[in-house]
Each structure stands twice: as C-alpha cells, then as structure tokens.
C-alpha cells in the first residue's frame with residue numbers, strides 16, 4: 001500500500017467584521033455587567049456584522065487573505081469546505097457562494113455542520129483529499145455569523161458569541177517534519193438537548209409561531225455544556241497525547257476552541273500544559289463558533305508563538321455534542 005500523503009496548513013487568513021459589541025454595550029441591552037462577563041466567561045468585546053453581511057462574506061475575506069499569503073490564485077483551488085452553523089441560507093451551501101464570490105472556477109465544495117468543532121472536522125476531511133493524492137489544494141474555512149441566531153434579550157447567551165471567520169489552505173507536506181499528524185473525533189448526540197437551535201429545520205419549519213416562541217435562536221444549558229466541555233476535551237487530548245508518546249508539556253502551542261476562559265484554563269491545567277503554550281484571544285472576539293480556532297491560530301502567529309516545526313494541539317467541543325482534538329506540526 002502506498003503511504004498516504006501528509007497534508008499541511010500552508011497559509012492562513014482571518015477576518016472579523018469591523019463593528020464592535022462591547023460589554024459596555026451589552027450592559028445597556030440586558031441585565032449584566034462587564035465584571036460578570038469577564039470573570040465568568042473572559043470576554044471583553046466581540047465583533048458583529050452590519051445588516052446584509054453574511055457568513056459567506058466573512059469566509060471570502062478570510063479565504064482571499066489565505067490565498068494571498070500562500071501565493072495561490074482562486075483557480076488553483078480543488079475544493080472548498082466551509083464549517084458553519086450559520087449558512088447564508090439552508091441552500092445553496094455557503095461553499096457554493098464562496099466559490100462564486102472568490103472566482104474559484106472548477107473547484108467543488110460543501111458545508112460541514114459540526115458547530116464549534118466544524119473547523120477541525122473540516123481540516124481532517126480536507127486532509128483526506130490530499131492524503132488520497134486527488135487534490136493538491138483544499139481551502140478549509142470556519143465561519144459563523146452568530147449574531148444572526150442570538151436573542152439579544154437573553155443575557156445567558158448574548159454575552160458569549162461573536163462573528164468571525166478563518167481560512168486555512170491545505171497542501172501536501174514536503175515531508176513528515178511538518179503537517180497534520182493525528183486526530184481523534186467523537187460525537188455524543190445525547191447532548192443535543194443542551195445546545196441547539198430548534199426552529200427553521202424540517203422538524204419545526206419557520207412559522208409565525210416558531211418565531212414568537214423564539215425557536216430561531218440559540219438555546220443553551222450553560223452548566224451542562226461547561227461540564228461536558230472540560231471533561232471530554234481533556235479526555236480526547238489526553239488520549240491523543242498518549243498514543244503519540246507525548247506529554248502536555250511537549251506541546252508548543254495549544255489552540256483550543258474559545259468558548260469560555262474557564263473551560264480553556266481547566267483543560268490546560270488537567271493536561272499539564274505550559275501556561276505560555278496556551279493560545280487565548282476570547283477577550284477580543286468571544287465565541288465565533290467555527291471561526292475560533294483559525295482566529296486563534298492568527299493570534300498565535302501575531303504573538304510569535306507559532307514557528308515552523310512547532311508541535312501544535314487543536315481542541316474543540318461544540319453543539320451536538322461534537323468533540324475533536326488534532327495534533328500537527330506547524331509548516332511555515
């Protein structure tokens with residue numbers, strides 16, 4: 001059997017819309033305080049779109065940046081995978097809209113629904129196309145406009161989420177010194193009732209009644225999500241480290257989904273990570289769902305914490321529940 005071709009992230013692009021929604025703004029909208037949000041979640045501000053701006057617009061900006069950085073043209077792309085829970089519309093897929101807006105003639109693509117794990121799931125799906133040798137360039141995008149499905153009168157959810165996108169260009173690695181090494185994914189559908197958007201699908205198509213009942217918004221049992229996130233994220237990362245003969249302290253950059261600073265800290269402590277290896281930017285962006293991990297990669301690059309050959313672990317937990325952990329060596 002021929003050895004699979006290893007995929008590497010050869011370029012990254014990120015984008016957040018310019019408009020800020022700060023804790024001070026939220027204090028005027030719901031019964032909350034900057035102090036509560038900072039201590040319980042760790043967010044100071046998030047970015048939100050203006051009316052008329054959709055997920056595909058954010059995705060395209062991030063994709064353009066990744067292509068420019070990688071020195072590739074849109075027509076070089078074989079496939080586009082968009083991880084999102086806030087597609088512009090149910091169909092056509094956001095990937096089709098991105099393909100058209102980018103001018104990626106000849107590419108194919110699809111959306112992947114895995115909530116906050118969508119970027120790392122998409123990364124592994126894209127890597128399989130590279131591994132099989134059929135594709136040379138896959139654009140993997142995590143993008144969400146969470147502000148389109150948030151009830152800004154519900155203080156338990158509206159303080160958490162923001163809008164943003166990131167795009168990674170996947171290409172074949174020149175050798176095994178860089179690129180994606182290993183991953184573990186798991187879903188647990190029994191947790192679906194703790195974080196979900198009930199309206200607008202085939203079970204509850206949108207009607208005046210579903211809108212009156214606020215079924216088109218995110219519903220969440222925060223404590224259940226919190227406990228599951230800490231337990232399962234730690235468990236999968238631990239397994240991944242063990243089966244690769246590694247310890248937490250071997251990781252150069254831990255890039256977790258940015259849902260809550262306390263979830264990140266609890267996971268990092270349990271895994272025995274070096275504090276300086278933990279990448280955090282939740283204070284500036286909030287939880288952008290599929291956008292958080294590529295945005296945090298961008299932050300790690302800005303802060304000089306990602307260098308060629310560095311050992312990186314990505315981790316996420318999202319609605320579903322979906323859980324994932326990925327090990328890679330940074331490629332540039």
Ligand SMILES: CC(C)(COP(=O)(O)OP(=O)(O)OC[C@H]1O[C@@H](n2cnc3c(N)ncnc32)[C@H](O)[C@@H]1OP(=O)(O)O)[C@@H](O)C(=O)NCCC(=O)NCCS
Nearest residue numbers: 032033036040116155156159222223225226259260317318
């Ligand atoms: C949502 C979350 C921040 C809430 O924090 P918590 O410590 O669990 O807080 P609780 O839900 O127990 O609420 C504690 C109190 O704060 C109140 N509260 C909730 N939101 C508040 C807000 N924005 N401002 C002020 N008070 C708030 C609650 O009403 C409750 O009041 P009570 O004690 O009078 O009933 C936390 O559970 C969390 O982050 N969960 C994970 C969510 C997540 O990551 N989702 C995305 C997954 S991908």
